[in-house]
Amino acid sequence: MIPDRLWAFYLESPGLSLLILGNIVFVAGAFALAAAALVLRIRNDRKAAHWALLERRWEAKAVEVITELERPEAIWALVDRPDALRFLNFLLRFARRLTGAERKRVDELAAPYLDRILPQLKARSAERRARAIQTLTTLGSRRYAAQVLTSLDDRSPLVAMVAARSLARRESPDFAEPILRRLERFEHWRPSFLASMLASIGPAVAPALRAALVDARYQPRVRSVAADALRELNDYLSADAAALVLAEATDRDLLIATLALIGHVGRADQVEMVRRHTEAAEPIVRSRAMSALGRIGSAADGERLVRGLDDPSPWVALRAAEALHEARHPALAAIAASDHPRAPLARQILAGGSA
Numbered sequence: 001m002i003p004d005r006l007w008a009f010y011l012e013s014p015g016l017s018l019l020i021l022g023n024i025v026f027v028a029g030a031f032a033l034a035a036a037a038l039v040l041r042i043r044n045d046r047k048a049a050h051w052a053l054l055e056r057r058w059e060a061k062a063v064e065v066i067t068e069l070e071r072p073e074a075i076w077a078l079v080d081r082p083d084a085l086r087f088l089n090f091l092l093r094f095a096r097r098l099t100g101a102e103r104k105r106v107d108e109l110a111a112p113y114l115d116r117i118l119p120q121l122k123a124r125s126a127e128r129r130a131r132a133i134q135t136l137t138t139l140g141s142r143r144y145a146a147q148v149l150t151s152l153d154d155r156s157p158l159v160a161m162v163a164a165r166s167l168a169r170r171e172s173p174d175f176a177e178p179i180l181r182r183l184e185r186f187e188h189w190r191p192s193f194l195a196s197m198l199a200s201i202g203p204a205v206a207p208a209l210r211a212a213l214v215d216a217r218y219q220p221r222v223r224s225v226a227a228d229a230l231r232e233l234n235d236y237l238s239a240d241a242a243a244l245v246l247a248e249a250t251d252r253d254l255l256i257a258t259l260a261l262i263g264h265v266g267r268a269d270q271v272e273m274v275r276r277h278t279e280a281a282e283p284i285v286r287s288r289a290m291s292a293l294g295r296i297g298s299a300a301d302g303e304r305l306v307r308g309l310d311d312p313s314p315w316v317a318l319r320a321a322e323a324l325h326e327a328r329h330p331a332l333a334a335i336a337a338s339d340h341p342r343a344p345l346a347r348q349i350l351a352g353g354s355a
Contacts, residue, residue, distance in 0.1 A: 054083065055090055062094060066105045075109060084113045092135055110139035121147060126156035133159065137166035145170070152182050160185055168197045176201055176208035183222045191221065191253075195228035206235045213241045213258070220251035227257035236265045246273040255285050263292030271297050278304055283313035290316060294323020302329045309335060309342045317342050321349045 057078055064070040079087045088110055095106040120132035133151050136144040151163035160182065167175040176198065186194060198205060212218055212226040223245070230238040242262040249255050259277060262270060274296065277289035290308050293301050305327070308320025321342065324332040336346035 054078075054086070058087065058090055059094070062091075062106075062109065065109065066098070066102050068105075072105075072109055076112065079113070084116050088113055088117065088135055088139065092138055095138060107139055114140050114144070118144075118147065121151065126154075126159050129154060129156065129159045130162040133162050133166055137170070142170060142172070145175075149175070149178055152178060157185055157188070161189065165197055168201050170201075173201060173204040173208055176205045180208065180212050180218070180222060180226070183225060184219050187221070191225050191228060191257075194225045195232060198225065198229040199232040203233055203235070206230060206233055206237065209233075210235070210238050210241045213238065214244050216248075220249070220254040224251075224253045224257035227254070227261045231257075231261045231264050234265065239266045239270060242266060243270040243273045246277065252282050252285060255280070255282075256288050259285070259288040259292045263288070263295045266292065266296045268296055268298060271301070275301070275304065278308065283311075283316055286311065287313065287315045287319040290319035290323050294319075294326045297323075297327070299327075302327065302331060305329065306331045306335075309340070309346070314345075317345060318349075321345050325349045 058075060061070065061075040061078060065072055065075050091106055091110045095103060098106060114136060117132045117135050120128050123129050123132070129151070133148055137148055145167070148163050148166055152160050152167075154160045154163065164179045164182070164186070167179060179198065183194060198209065209226045209230050213223050213230065215223070218226075227238075227242065227245075230241075239262060242258050243266070245254065245258045246262065249258065255277060259274065262274060266274070271293065274289055274292045277285055278293060280286050280289065286308075290305065293305065297305075302324070305320045305324050306329075308323075309317050311317050311320065321332060332346050332350060336343055336350055340346070
């Protein structure tokens, strides 16, 4: 009887019937989605509670092992095979709070499980590959250096950068050359960041950086980064390399970085290489040359610096004025007291102003 009435209603008002049916389907679907979300939430809450309980147990036992009140086997007995990766994530967070001998004991706790990370180096997700590299290098010391070196050629620039930073943090000059050869991949990263990453390896990396600076087979950007890293390291032995580059380089960024380097570590006998760039076409190159000249130049360069105050670029004039002030040249005070167009700048520098 009821189906007949529904059919009759449909025949009389088909549009209204379809609208009601659509609403019923929509409401039923909404209820189904809400139920599925509730089930998923309950499952996730249970999983989170399970992990929280596990980590509390691990943390209590880890403290005992690290303080040598227990042997490592005491915590390994609490780690079931399916929980190995979670245990490594726990140790990764734990390790960041420790140093010295205690930090080494965390590496010992991780050692039996690290091989299980290796398959993740081939995961489809770039984030998972990057996380695997971070775990291996943080908890595995140099054991997995070969695998991390391979990741420098990962198809994802993000993964390659994580590998490069991880290797740099190992503080070993062995990794400098492989990183430098791939530095062109990181074109979207600031040169200052890349230079700091290389400098973080430590003074032992300086020979590799000097070799890269003078090697024309490297792109100018890579050589510029090497120059900046050498400046951060205060590597006075790189002065000769900088002079060689200034004698032949034409790339603007390479000249800027090398002039900054030679101004920082250069010697008076290398000043001629700096003087030639005070007449460069690029204002920024001239300004860096003025700064370098003020640091390693002689009294004979005073006239050249004074001419720099007449440069059409205000930045060149500024660096020339700073160089004159640093050299305690009397011409700066004379210009400040005159009607020279740069007199206000000279007065600002003498008063202690800066750019």
